[in-house]
Amino acid sequence: MRRHVGLLLSLLVAAPTTAKSQGYRLRLDARAQAVSYRGLTPDSIPASEVIAGSTGSLTTPDGIALRCTGGTYCYFFRPGPERQGVPVSGTASLIMWGLGIPDLTLHATGRLVADLGDADAWPGTDPAVQLLEGYLEYSRDWFAGRGGRLLVSSRLEPIGVDGAWLRARWNRYDVETTAYGGWGLGQAAVVPITSPVLNPLDEWRPRDRQLVVGAELAWLPGPLDLRGEYRREIEPETGDYISERTAVSLSVRPRADFQARGGIDYNLAEGIVGNADLSLTYLGPRFTLTAGGRRHRPYFSLWTLWGAFSPVPYHALHGSTEVRATDWLRWRGRAERYWYDDAEVTTPLIQVKDRGWRVSTGVTVNPRPRWTIDGEYLAEFGPGASSRYFDAMVEFDPGERLRVAAYGGVLERPLELRFYDARTWWLGGRTEWQAHSQWRVWADVAWFNEDRDRPDPAATTFDQVRLRSGVTLSLGTNADRVPLLPARRGRP
Numbered sequence: 001m002r003r004h005v006g007l008l009l010s011l012l013v014a015a016p017t018t019a020k021s022q023g024y025r026l027r028l029d030a031r032a033q034a035v036s037y038r039g040l041t042p043d044s045i046p047a048s049e050v051i052a053g054s055t056g057s058l059t060t061p062d063g064i065a066l067r068c069t070g071g072t073y074c075y076f077f078r079p080g081p082e083r084q085g086v087p088v089s090g091t092a093s094l095i096m097w098g099l100g101i102p103d104l105t106l107h108a109t110g111r112l113v114a115d116l117g118d119a120d121a122w123p124g125t126d127p128a129v130q131l132l133e134g135y136l137e138y139s140r141d142w143f144a145g146r147g148g149r150l151l152v153s154s155r156l157e158p159i160g161v162d163g164a165w166l167r168a169r170w171n172r173y174d175v176e177t178t179a180y181g182g183w184g185l186g187q188a189a190v191v192p193i194t195s196p197v198l199n200p201l202d203e204w205r206p207r208d209r210q211l212v213v214g215a216e217l218a219w220l221p222g223p224l225d226l227r228g229e230y231r232r233e234i235e236p237e238t239g240d241y242i243s244e245r246t247a248v249s250l251s252v253r254p255r256a257d258f259q260a261r262g263g264i265d266y267n268l269a270e271g272i273v274g275n276a277d278l279s280l281t282y283l284g285p286r287f288t289l290t291a292g293g294r295r296h297r298p299y300f301s302l303w304t305l306w307g308a309f310s311p312v313p314y315h316a317l318h319g320s321t322e323v324r325a326t327d328w329l330r331w332r333g334r335a336e337r338y339w340y341d342d343a344e345v346t347t348p349l350i351q352v353k354d355r356g357w358r359v360s361t362g363v364t365v366n367p368r369p370r371w372t373i374d375g376e377y378l379a380e381f382g383p384g385a386s387s388r389y390f391d392a393m394v395e396f397d398p399g400e401r402l403r404v405a406a407y408g409g410v411l412e413r414p415l416e417l418r419f420y421d422a423r424t425w426w427l428g429g430r431t432e433w434q435a436h437s438q439w440r441v442w443a444d445v446a447w448f449n450e451d452r453d454r455p456d457p458a459a460t461t462f463d464q465v466r467l468r469s470g471v472t473l474s475l476g477t478n479a480d481r482v483p484l485l486p487a488r489r490g491r492p
Contacts, residue, residue: 022098023477031470032088038462039080044073063457079460085122089113108134126197130190142169152180155247155263156231160185161212176218184212206235206303210242225251242301244269257283269302291319312341333361356382370397388412401434424450444468
């Protein structure tokens with residue numbers, strides 16, 4: 001493993017020096033943090049040891065509420081043990097040109113991750129070496145092509161592909177076409193669906209990587225951006241569809257102070273409408289106003305079981321504004337009302353809400369050129385739970401190379417349908433030092449206090465100190481920079 005990591009770093013650093021005509025940009029970012037957390041541990045006792053209260057409540061001998069289903073045992077949750085996670089990561093992003101073919105460039109982004117704390121305490125640290133993107137790109141004024149590991153952005157959600165991507169543009173007709181295809185990666189992952197990292201899904205996931213093909217057609221006449229997309233994922237062994245979807249999106253800005261955006265996607269494989277949204281924005285000299293609506297329905301590939309539960313969509317209407325009252329004062333606010341479709345299920349003993357709302361407001365103040373004060377408040381009341389959140393930050397920029405900040409906040413999470421209402425307070429500080437034009441370092445320390453309230457002995461208080469730090473280094477050549485012409489003295 002170490003041999004592979006060393007080889008990767010050697011190639012990233014040494015490759016740009018193999019030819020004088022080559023140019024490169026290399027960004028190295030390393031960061032680490034230390035954080036503790038505590039979950040719940042399932043437990044059980046024989047039904048014969050259960051204590052029945054005068055009101056009919058059932059508890060363990062030490063007073064913890066439990067659940068009995070008429071069997072031999074009754075079940076409950078105890079506060080879990082404290083676990084310490086120390087995740088560390090290093091990311092390298094490289095762009096190289098001058099590879100012997102005009103207009104050809106190499107792009108690569110890789111990451112090394114590890115957890116120096118408890119075993120399996122922090123998610124996402126396996127595999128240790130992760131290739132996010134790595135491809136060759138050939139680009140001309142009307143054509144571009146890429147080959148390798150690609151991250152394709154789309155309204156149908158981003159997807160990783162080991163394959164090829166092509167784009168052509170006809171400026172005369174304002175038309176742009178894109179096509180891509182290859183072997184897909186796992187959803188929201190940088191590994192194939194067949195990777196052992198995803199073994200918790202091993203009972204259901206496909207045995208082979210899915211084939212992905214997609215295309216996009218865009219019409220771009222002036223202020224209009226109209227796009228249509230299509231994507232299909234295929235199981236290669238049987239030829240069955242894993243996914244087949246299409247989408248249409250629109251963005252138009254007929255005036256400098258007005259913009260409209262919207263879109264809709266359709267699940268062809270299941271014959272149902274997916275997500276849809278529309279927003280209108282007015283950009284005034286002193287304020288910005290946005291209003292719109294959206295529909296969201298969870299999407300799952302056909303090979304998963306989640307689609308069998310028939311998730312229902314929710315609909316929402318929202319509005320937001322930002323007011324620049326003065327040069328040193330800005331206020332922002334947002335409100336949204338949402339509701340779910342009828343799930344067509346009956347709950348005779350429980351009245352479940354199917355709608356909710358959320359609202360947020362914030363203010364940014366610059367009392368002095370080097371000072372910034374920012375505060376944010378958010379409240380949400382919805383089906384099953386609610387939350388209230390407030391945080392504030394004071395930042396001071398004493399010079400071009402140093403920046404310091406102090407922050408704090410509180411989060412309340414009252415839960416209507418289960419125990420463990422929680423309140424968390426935090427207070428911390430951050431400093432950032434631009435030590436050189438090519439590298440900077442930062443550090444962050446914060447104290448957290450969390451109270452998990454229950455009407456039994458399982459209530460807990462969890463305090464901790466979290467540490468974070470990082471360093472960013474940028475390297476490169478000046479081969480792509482056109483030198484300035486000699487200065488000339490102007491006429492008096």
